[in-house]
Amino acid sequence: MLRWYSRVMAAWLFGAVFMSSAACLAANDTEALRGVGLPYPAVTPGAALAFPRDHGAHPEFRTEWWYITGWLSDEAGVERGFQLTFFRVRPRIGEGSPSRFSPSQLMLAHAAVADPGKGRLLHAERAERSLPPLAGAGEAHTDVRIRDWSLTWSEAPDTPGVYRARVGAGEFAFDLELRPDGVPVLNGEGGYSRKAPDPKHASYYYSRPHLKVSGQLRAGQGSHRVTGTAWLDHEWSSEIMPADARGWDWIGINLNDGGALMAFRMRGDKDIPVWSAATLRDADGSLRTLEFDEVRFVPRREWRSLRSGATYPVEWSLRLAGTDDAPERTFRIVPLMDDQELDSRASTGAIYWEGAVRLFEGDTELREIGKGYLEMTGYAERLEM
Structure with a gap:
């Protein structure tokens, strides 16, 4: 779904990065640092996504994110949710500077583990200017990192490729391999995903459901061997959030039969929908x-x-x-635990709910048909983007 960066976050992130960058610039770089770069390109329908190139970064666009969510089960059968998101932001500042310390591209990352044993989210954040190889986003394929946090793609001849997600934080850490099942799912009109009645509010957006996960997880003091299933979203855009939208609600669900469901709504004041859409992939791939x-x-x-x-x-x-050809369907979304709020007021200033959920369906008797993640923004305050 449409991930975000708020004006508060942008101001904080740019301010922190700008100060450290400016100290490293020569005096004759000052005007270049203040200069504004070329306009952002528009997102338009009919632009065909091309892989593997579009797995990589699109640095000319305003903002971009790689977003992984999933469910993990350890040796004792204990289930936990996990999330990792890398953001790339182009502030259109310093693009004329020859200095490699110029903050022309910024990187941000959020990571979290939903642990019922703790009763709350374990979460952490990182932010840096793009400064390869320490922080940045590669353009050829998925290769995003901030120091020792990373999400990368690797493959060898005659072997299927895999994603690898690595995070180390105070309360938790994980090192996971995520193996795709099938081709990317293009959301909207062939990857062009509208967010409002005005078609300029749109993103290029694809999903990779049913990633097969294996690896190591540390939650608190315990380290576990884990397996599970995850979901990857990759999205990039140049537009800000519609003026009449307060936030959004989004789900990405891996269905038990091999299908997948993505759905979202942009939400205005008094819970009035501004826009909504969904992509339903059946088990046969349709x-x-x-x-x-x-x-x-x-x-x-x-x-x-x-x-x-x-x-x-x-x-x-x-x-x-x-x-x-298909009847109306009604689903029930139920959280793994209620407290999955991610409070980042100490850094980005944003508060939102993002957590593991189960999906049920049925008339007189509900049956579980899938697991995934729910994201809800704009409930603490309107997001400014």
């Missing part, structure tokens, strides 16, 4: 794209954070309209 009036999120149960005071609808019904 795709159905749903538009604004075919996707309906309905809150069912709320949870209030004692830390931020924000109230989140942590349990949902999701309705997808039927067609001549």
Whole structure:
């Protein structure tokens, strides 16, 4: 889904990076550092995504993210959620400077583990200017890193390629291999994903569901061998959030039968939908794209954070309209645990809910049909992007 960077985050991140960068610049670099770069390119329908190139970075666009979420099970069968996101931001500042310390590209990362044993998220953050090889985003394929945090693609002759995600933080760490199952799923119109009635508010967006995961996880003092299933989103855009939108709700679900479901809604004041869409991949690989009036999120149960005071609808019904060939479907979204709020006021200033969920379906008796992640933004305060 449309990941974010707020004005608060951008100001904080640029301010921190700018000060360290400016100290390294010669006096004759000052004007170049202040200079504004070329305009951002527009996101337009009909632009065909090309792989493996589009797995890599698109540094001319305003913002971009690689977003992995998933469920892990350890040796004792204990289930946990995990999340890793790398952001690349182009502030259009310092692009004329010859200095490699110029903050013309910025990198940010969020990582978290949803551990029911702790009853809350374990999370950490990183931020740097792009300075290869320490921090940056490669353009040929997925290769993003901030110091010892990384998400990279590797392959050898005659062997399937894999992603590798590495994170080390105070309360947790993981080193995971993620093996794709099939080709990328193009969301929207062949990868062109609208976010509002005005078609300029859009992104290029694809997903890779059903990544097979194996590796090591440390949560607290315990280290575990884990396996599981994950979801990768890669999205890039040049537009800011629509003026009448307050935030959004998004899910990415790996279905038990091998299918996959992505759905989101942009949400305005008083919970009024601004836009919504979904992509449903059946087990046989066939795709159905749903538009604004075919996707309906309905809150069912709320949870209030004692830390931020924000109230989140942590349990949902999701309705997808039927067609001549398929009936209407109604799903229930239920969290692994209620407290999966990520509070980053000490750094980026943003507060949002992002956590592991189960998906159920049924009329008189619900049955679990998948697992994935739910993201909810704009409940603590409107996001400014």
